Amino acid sequence: MSATILNQHLHSHGLDLITDTHKYRKVVALRPFNKGSVVITSRPLCNPIIFPTHRAQHCETCFKTKGSNSSTSATAGGLGLERCSVCKKRYYCDRDCFTVAWKGWHKWVCHDKDMEDLDYEMLKMVVISIERLRNGAFKEPKQSGVATATTAAAGSHGTGEQESLALTEYVFSTLMGHEAIADPVEISKYKEIATKIREQLIVAKFPFKSESSRGEPPSVAELMRYLCRFHCNNFSIHDSQLFTMAEGTFPVGALFNHSCRPNAIVMYEGQTQVVRTLEDIAVGQEVCTSYVDNGVQRAERRQLLRGKYYFDCLCPRCGDGESSETAEKAGFRILDDLIEGDQDGEDGKKVDGEWLTKQFETIILPGARSLQVAGPSLQPPTMITRSSFTSYLIHSLVPLIQTGATEQSYMERLFAIYDALQTTPHCTPKPFTTTVMTNATSFFNTSLEHQSWALASKIGTFILALYLMIYPRHHPLVGLHCFTLAKCLWNDVEGGMTSVRLSHEILKLSRNILTVSHGRTGQNASLVKEIETFMRTVESELG
Incomplete structure (x- = not known):
């Protein structure tokens, strides 16, 4: 050999x-x-x-x-x-x-x-x-x-x-x-x-x-x-x-x-x-x-890679600045600056359920139709809060995935979002750090356990916005989260048919993403088929 x-x-x-x-x-x-x-x-x-x-x-x-x-x-x-x-x-x-x-x-x-x-x-x-x-x-x-x-x-x-x-x-x-x-x-x-x-x-x-x-x-x-x-x-x-x-x-x-x-x-x-x-x-x-979770901060990723694989990462997100730096490298460098931070909560106080509930209750869920057609770039909000961040990211990126936009078009939109998030004033604590994502994920799981579907739907939509900001658009983690979010929306009785229609749209998003990562044949394809089966259930309710 x-x-x-x-x-x-x-x-x-x-x-x-x-x-x-x-x-x-x-x-x-x-x-x-x-x-x-x-x-x-x-x-x-x-x-x-x-x-x-x-x-x-x-x-x-x-x-x-x-x-x-x-x-x-x-x-x-x-x-x-x-x-x-x-x-x-x-x-x-x-x-x-x-x-x-x-x-x-x-x-x-x-x-x-x-x-x-x-x-x-x-x-x-x-x-x-x-x-x-x-x-x-x-x-x-x-x-x-x-x-x-x-x-x-x-x-x-x-x-x-x-x-x-x-x-x-x-x-x-x-x-x-x-x-x-x-x-x-x-x-x-x-x-x-x-x-x-x-x-x-x-x-x-x-x-x-x-x-x-x-x-x-x-x-x-x-x-x-x-x-x-x-x-x-x-x-x-x-x-x-x-x-x-x-x-x-x-x-x-x-x-x-x-x-x-x-x-x-x-x-x-x-x-x-x-x-x-x-x-x-x-x-x-x-x-x-990828050898490590892309959702952690640059310093942690580099430490993990150096400790186990003995190399310093020079990928577009991690490479040191250089005179010939491409737009891609510059864009991803902004991303890692944005997600850095270890603060969450009010005035250094410990984060609790009551405080988190107040943060997420203000989120307004998108309409299903607004996610179906890709339009021109949206104007960023005047102040970045968890609510405005969620709306801005979801309405800007989801339609591009649903309509099969090219990677170039998607990345141009994503880098424009990074620039806007970097220059627009934001609330305190910064709403898009990995620390905030960790706490939101934990609270999301707690809300699922308690079957608090309306609140879980809002938290889940916020997490989806964070995932789209950080992970590749067809990453299986994004698709799997969409499937869970769609189930929350379908169970949200308070939201009525509006939530059911949004559930169907998020199921389409999940299917589009997981078809790429899981395929249409083989053992993993059973998950895509499960999503399509659930879609038919939702469609029957929509009439």
């Missing part, structure tokens, strides 16, 4: 891997990609690690969720899971999945009490996976969750070579581990874990039969390199609603660099990682995903 084979694989998907002075290397498009396209899929190097708190909800082999619809379900209530009778800690949806797991890895970890440690578990799984691949013991199950999900995802982007296990291992060997600059305390911990695993595999008589292993497990130094690569390149695996439930190593997916304003998103179909475009991507343009 060589770089030539990797390039051939990427080329078959319309991608190229080229060197870069600042980033080491980057993935660029060899052909245009429309928004919502599957750029490529990536398979895990070894079986991903489901968090202990989520094990009872997911099959360890195929990642199907307990209670989900399945033709193999044993009960009418959906998919049932049974746990391993020996360790009683891992769950499987049927005997086929258990057999795959037992032969592939579980018999070597079932009795290991140290498997509760994530680093230990991942390293041991990586060693087992690589050796079984090298000695020819690994056989891809014909109907495995990986194979099925890969086929489903591939259907939405045409032809492209399927990733081989040998390619997966090769790409993993090329990933950066940054051992030389890693925290010495962490390195010491990795050495301890590596030593323990090597000794345990020898005692367990794991069959190292490949030519490269010569009957011995990898050295402690090599095991430490594996662990460093994992830590610098691992992914948190989430479901269609972005709830994190596992971690895994996806080497091909790790080739994509980070941006705090990404043009692609990482999603998952079972154990298969799917990279989808959030906007149209031109030939020669770099394809970037």
